[in-house]
Amino acid sequence: MSNETQTSPIIELQDIKVIFKTRTGGLFHPNKVTAVNGVSLTLMPGQTIGLVGESGCGKSTTANVLCGLQLATEGKVIFKEHDVTKRTAKERMEIGRVVSVVFQDPATALNARMKVVDQLIDPLVVHSLGSKQEHMERAMELIRMVGLPTSALDALPGQLSGGQRQRVAIARALSLKPDVIIADEPTSALDVSVRAQILNLLTDLKKELGLAMIFISHDIQTVRYVSDEIVVMNGGEIVERGSAKDVFFNPQHPYTKKLLAAAPSLLHPTEEECA
Numbered sequence: 096m097s098n099e100t101q102t103s104p105i106i107e108l109q110d111i112k113v114i115f116k117t118r119t120g121g122l123f124h125p126n127k128v129t130a131v132n133g134v135s136l137t138l139m140p141g142q143t144i145g146l147v148g149e150s151g152c153g154k155s156t157t158a159n160v161l162c163g164l165q166l167a168t169e170g171k172v173i174f175k176e177h178d179v180t181k182r183t184a185k186e187r188m189e190i191g192r193v194v195s196v197v198f199q200d201p202a203t204a205l206n207a208r209m210k211v212v213d214q215l216i217d218p219l220v221v222h223s224l225g226s227k228q229e230h231m232e233r234a235m236e237l238i239r240m241v242g243l244p245t246s247a248l249d250a251l252p253g254q255l256s257g258g259q260r261q262r263v264a265i266a267r268a269l270s271l272k273p274d275v276i277i278a279d280e281p282t283s284a285l286d287v288s289v290r291a292q293i294l295n296l297l298t299d300l301k302k303e304l305g306l307a308m309i310f311i312s313h314d315i316q317t318v319r320y321v322s323d324e325i326v327v328m329n330g331g332e333i334v335e336r337g338s339a340k341d342v343f344f345n346p347q348h349p350y351t352k353k354l355l356a357a358a359p360s361l362l363h364p365t366e367e368e369c370a
């Protein structure tokens with residue numbers, strides 16, 4: 096990777112609007128939902144942005160625009176300095192290789208009838224990368240990276256615990272060696288007892304592999320724990336953004352203050368830890 100690439104953003108959203116048409120207004124008078132309204136974001140290599148806000152504020156829609164799943168109604172999407180706002184199928188494929196998503200519920204993200212090994216290899220097959228032997232080597236490497244024994248490769252998702260399944264989903268997300276991971280509420284479907292382990296795994300992998308990350312959660316405490324920058328969304332708009340330390344210890348917007356006041360204090364970082 097050239098120096099130029101390293102210092103320029105991986106993805107930029109410029110004034111993005113996403114409007115969905117809904118049928119609730121009747122067949123001939125569809126209503127519109129503005130899910131995202133004027134959102135701008137710049138993700139640099141290695142950076143973690145925490146996207147926080149209550150359910151329905153537009154976090155997932157923003158993430159879907161970032162990973163090429165959702166087209167913007169207005170605004171621009173710049174991917175590695177190319178305008179991909181109206182991305183072609185080929186561009187979407189390339190974005191999909193570089194930007195990987197870890198979803199909330201590993202049970203639905205994984206195919207219940209497919210062995211772990213095949214789920215890890217699947218993205219390589221879809222992108223026509225490597226030989227059969229290279230696929231096996233990569234599967235072994237991936238399963239070790241997420242802290243599971245290689246015997247887990249032969250398991251079906253149903254034979255694993257929720258935490259182990261999320262580890263497999265993370266391994267799958269890493270299979271194409273992405274530059275960016277979008278983690279959309281990656282711990283909220285898990286037992287409280289394994290949430291910290293999965294958060295630690297994600298932060299360790301991020302450091303080890305130099306990944307950039309968009310970490311999405313309704314829980315500002317969790318977001319603070321993993322992020323360099325926090326972006327607070329409400330009603331489809333960004334209401335506050337800043338360093339994790341500033342937003343957490345010196346919130347400016349009343350909505351951010353409300354989120355902080357309502358957050359469970361499972362993780363209590365001190366100001367020194369944030370420095």
Ligand SMILES: Nc1ncnc2c1ncn2[C@@H]1O[C@H](COP(=O)(O)OP(=O)(O)OP(=O)(O)O)[C@@H](O)[C@H]1O
Nearest residue numbers: 115116117128130149150151152153154155156157
């Ligand atoms: N495909 C769709 N069609 C119509 N409305 C949609 C669609 N997807 C999302 N919305 C609406 O857009 C708004 C933002 O949804 P979004 O899923 O982005 O929010 P969120 O903050 O991620 O919420 P959650 O945490 O519950 O997933 C909501 O009002 C939602 O109902």
